Amino acid sequence: MTELFPPTRLEALSRLSSFVPRAGRDYATGRNYDLPEKGHPHVSQLSPYLRHRLLTEAEVCEAVLGRYSLSSAEKFIQEVCWRSYWKGWLELRPQIWADYANAVNMLDEDVHVATAEAGQTDIDAFNAWAQELVETGYLHNHARMWFASIWIFTLELPWQAGADFFMRHLLDGDPASNTLSWRWVAGLQTPGKHYIARSSNISKYTEGRHNPEWRLNTQADPLSGPPHPERRALRDPGEVQPGLRxxxxxxxxxxxxxxxxxxxxxxxxxxxxxxxxxxxxxxxxxxxxxxxxxxxxxxxxxxxxxxxxxxxxxxxxxxxxxxxxxxxxxxxxxxxxxxxxxxxxxxxxxxxxxxxxxxxxxxxRRTWDNAAWPHATHGFFRFKKTIPDLVAKLGAETE
Ligand SMILES: Cc1cc2nc3c(=O)[nH]c(=O)nc-3n(C[C@H](O)[C@H](O)[C@H](O)COP(=O)(O)OP(=O)(O)OC[C@H]3O[C@@H](n4cnc5c(N)ncnc54)[C@H](O)[C@@H]3O)c2cc1C
Structure with missing residues (x-):
């Protein structure tokens, strides 16, 4: 799979330049379609590169805004900023990662989890996504949402086991985006609001490839958990001193x-x-x-x-x-x-x-992170008001 995502900056730059023309209207209207057989044409598939910063968020935004106005590429820029938002949110509340890691350590072997990971449930769509993940190291965002929702609410498996399955296979596996997205699907991140996968939505956005019909539990309640921990101050990164080896x-x-x-x-x-x-x-x-x-x-x-x-x-x-x-x-x-x-x-x-x-x-710490993370205090709705300021700082440090 390393072949599908060659791990070089050259490849990252070439993907970015071929995606830029599609970052406006095409992305806004097509991004929710999960079309692996067509090579996921409406999304960038830049995440393995962004996650390891072979490409930076600032660089990607700068390239896109070199061609489109912020309002024409708003959807795409917002998605890139979700990554920065989640990182800032977790940085302000590291206990969430510690609790997740402890929970994963405590998980017992479970035959139902093994069946789900092997893609051997009675839900074909779910099985196909499990296989795609293992074979390619990538899943489309909508597939990740459906997969996590079915894992939690239909198969009734522990969300931490599902998040860990993703972390073992996603090339972009990221402590913040992964843990907090799974919590969001479960209804723990925005308490009381969960994401329920529905057959009609899956069928529409897979262009009829999947239609799990009656098999999905659409009546489940959100999971409940403790309130969010108190925010801590951002860790002080310190300063490099002159005159030292x-x-x-x-x-x-x-x-x-x-x-x-x-x-x-x-x-x-x-x-x-x-x-x-x-x-x-x-x-x-x-x-x-x-x-x-x-x-x-x-x-x-x-x-x-x-x-x-x-x-x-x-x-x-x-x-x-x-x-x-x-x-x-x-x-x-x-x-x-x-x-x-x-x-x-x-x-x-x-x-x-x-x-x-x-x-x-x-x-x-980068200028981008210094500018973004302090604003990850509440929900994304509030954070996104800072996007115009964030992109106005582009150029200060992109690469
Ligand atoms: C349950 C679940 C688990 C996830 N786990 C991860 C993970 O471990 N690592 C990860 O990078 N993303 C994760 N995501 C977010 C998102 O699915 C991926 O970032 C996106 O699908 C990557 O594909 P792309 O590069 O083609 O995205 P595009 O749609 O082309 O978006 C461009 C870039 O924006 C960022 N982005 C897009 N959507 C999101 C999002 N919802 N949250 C955060 N950043 C986003 C990514 O850096 C992405 O490369 C998860 C989402 C869900 C629902």
Whole structure:
């Protein structure tokens, strides 16, 4: 599947430029159609690239707004901003991720979950989506909504098990977008409001490919859960200090290091990457995801080699990266900011190791994230009022 989504920036840029002409009216009218047999022609399929920031949100918005006005491409720009909204929302409430991760750890093996994951239920549409997910690493947004709804309300399986299935197979599997979207379908994110999959809607938007009719439970109540935790202040990323021997550390949450290089007062002497995709789940994360992340990191290091100094390891082990920093005689390691999730946890562990060696680890946050995340306080409806301001800042830092 890595073949369907080659993990390079070149591929990401080429997809972006071929999608831009379709980001206006075509996207607004066609985006809800789930048409895998036609290659999902009405959506961008940029998510594996955006998730790992082989392409940034700002870059994608800038390309689209280079061709369309904000009002003509409003739907598409809003969808890109959903990604930033979810990230900000989770960053302000990291407990939600911790609770989800604990719940997944506590899940028992369940034959019904195994049957659903294998695509062997009596609902053909659901089975087809389970297979598409495993085979391609991608599902259309509408299919994700129907799948999650059927998982929770018709098959009555734990939502966390479904979210974990997605995290083990989606190339764009993202702690914020995935966890919060599953919670939204379940009725936990906007309490009392859940998403019920209906046959007529599935049939219309699959152009009659699927029609599960009586098999769906359309009468279920939303799930209930504890109130949202209190918001915390955004974590202070800190500042890179001048005059120190500095190494760059990449990770899979941000593989566009130009902004980081520009934030450094001095040129870096070395660069390495710490990758944590296997930590997306306590189960087995697909080889497609591991391969995508590994090759995407290698692509980034190759492209920036002449600005990076000595080439260091691309590693999954915190200990090995700590060793690299010591061997290189670093006084400071600078990394792109890692939000809540596996990469963030790995950087936390690394920080402890480096502190013990007297090496500072500083995360640098992008202009886009600084502008977007503080507004993710309530619902998307309120957040979206900040979109004109957000896109007005484009150009400050896109790549
Ligand atoms: C249950 C469920 C789980 C999901 N899990 C993930 C996930 O793990 N990772 C992930 O990136 N998205 C997730 N999504 C959101 C969305 O389905 C995907 O981002 C989108 O389908 C990606 O396909 P695309 O690039 O063709 O999207 P397009 O429609 O072309 O949209 C362009 C970009 O906007 C962003 N975007 C679009 N829709 C959403 C959305 N609803 N929420 C957040 N960002 C969005 C993505 O970055 C996407 O690449 C989930 C949605 C649901 C309902």
């Amino acid at each position: 500095t190494g760059i550390l990449l990770h899979e949450d941000d593989l566009s290091p130009k902004f980081l290089l520009e934030a450094l007062p001095d040129a870096p002497v070395a660069a390495a990457a710490l990758l944590s995709p296997a930590r997306r789940s306590p189960g087995t994360v697909s080889a497609k995801i591991l391969g995508f992340v590994d090759q995407a990191a290698a692509d980034t290091v190759d492209r920036w080699q002449d600005r990076f100094g000595a080439r260091g390891p691309i590693e999954t082990s915190v200990d090995k990266i700590a060793e690299w920093a010591v061997t290189q005689g670093l006084e400071q390691v600078a990394a792109p900011f890692a939000p809540v999730g596996p990469a963030g946890s790995s950087l936390r562990s690394l920080r402890k190791r480096l502190d013990a060696e007297g090496i500072t680890l500083t995360e640098v």
